[in-house]
Amino acid sequence: MASVLRATRRFGAIPNSLQSSSSLRPRYATMASKPIILYAVGTPNGKKASIFLEELKAAYGLEYEYKKIDFSKTEQKEPWFLELNPNGRIPAIVDRSKDNFAVFETGAILLYLQQHYDKENRFGFDAATKEGSEVQQWMFWANAGLGPMMGQAGHFKNLKEPIPYALNRYVDESKRLFGVMEIRLKDHEYLVANKYSIADVNAYTWVAAHTFIGLSLDEWPGVKRWFDKIGEREAVKAGNAVP
Numbered sequence: 561m562a563s564v565l566r567a568t569r570r571f572g573a574i575p576n577s578l579q580s581s582s583s584l585r586p587r588y589a590t591m592a593s594k595p596i597i598l599y600a601v602g603t604p605n606g607k608k609a610s611i612f613l614e615e616l617k618a619a620y621g622l623e624y625e626y627k628k629i630d631f632s633k634t635e636q637k638e639p640w641f642l643e644l645n646p647n648g649r650i651p652a653i654v655d656r657s658k659d660n661f662a663v664f665e666t667g668a669i670l671l672y673l674q675q676h677y678d679k680e681n682r683f684g685f686d687a688a689t690k691e692g693s694e695v696q697q698w699m700f701w702a703n704a705g706l707g708p709m710m711g712q713a714g715h716f717k718n719l720k721e722p723i724p725y726a727l728n729r730y731v732d733e734s735k736r737l738f739g740v741m742e743i744r745l746k747d748h749e750y751l752v753a754n755k756y757s758i759a760d761v762n763a764y765t766w767v768a769a770h771t772f773i774g775l776s777l778d779e780w781p782g783v784k785r786w787f788d789k790i791g792e793r794e795a796v797k798a799g800n801a802v803p
C-alpha cells in the first residue's frame with residue numbers, strides 16, 4: 561500500500577483498477593494528459609531523451625511531461641520506478657497513449673519514439689534499409705562504448721584519491737572513440753547519410769560532456785564542427801535546459 565501511496569503522489573489519482581490490484585505497475589488514466597512522461601535528470605543520458613522529445617515537439621507538436629528523479633533520495637531504485645525500469649537508472653519514458661507502455665535504455669527510447677512518433681522519418685530511416693542499419697550501428701557503438709567509457713572516466717576523474725591507471729584507461733579509450741567519430745565526421749555532415757538523426761542525438765550528449773573528462777574537441781575537427789552545428793538547434797537548446 562505504501563508504494564501505491566507513493567505512486568499516487570507521482571501520478572495523481574490512482575484508478576480503482578490499481579487499488580484493487582496487487583500489481584505495482586502504475587496506471588495513467590487521464591485522456592487529456594500529455595502522451596509521454598519522461599522520468600530523468602539532466603545528465604548525458606537524461607538529455608538524450610529530453611532533446612529528442614523537444615525535436616518531436618518542434619516537428620510534430622508531440623507533448624511530453626517531465627518528472628525529475630531525485631538522485632539524492634535514490635528515487636531511481638524505488639519499487640515504483642523499477643516497475644518502469646528494472647535497471648534502476650534514468651531515463652525512462654511512459655507512453656500514456658499506448659496503454660502506459662514503459663521504455664527504458666536510451667537507445668531503445670530513441671528508437672521507440674522515432675518509430676512511433678516521427679511519421680515522416682525526419683530523424684531516422686526505415687529500420688530495414690541500409691541507413692536504418694547504420695543508425696543502429698552508431699547507436700549500439702555509442703551505447704556500448706562512448707557512454708560507458710566516458711561515464712567511467714568521469715567517475716575516476718572525480719575521485720578524492722586518484723587512481724591514475726583507471727583514469728588513464730578510460731580517458732584514453734574515450735579519446736580513441738572520439739577518433740572513431742572523427743573518421744566518420746571528417747567528411748560527413750552527420751553520422752548517417754548526411755541527415756541529422758537519432759544516431760546523432762544519441763552520441764551528442766556524451767560528446768557534450770568532453771570537458772568533464774578534460775578533453776578539448778580541437779583534436780577532432782570533424783567532431784567539433786558536427787557538435788557545434790547540432791548545438792545550434794533550438795530543440796537541442798531546449799532539451800539541454802531540462803534539469
Ligand SMILES: N[C@@H](CCC(=O)N[C@@H](CS)C(=O)NCC(=O)O)C(=O)O
Pocket residue numbers: 603604605606636648649650651664665666667703
Ligand atoms: N545504459 C543506460 C545508462 C543509464 C544511466 O547510466 N543513467 C545514469 C545517469 S546518466 C543513472 O541513472 N545513474 C544513477 C544510478 O546508477 O543509480 C541507458 O542508456 O539508458
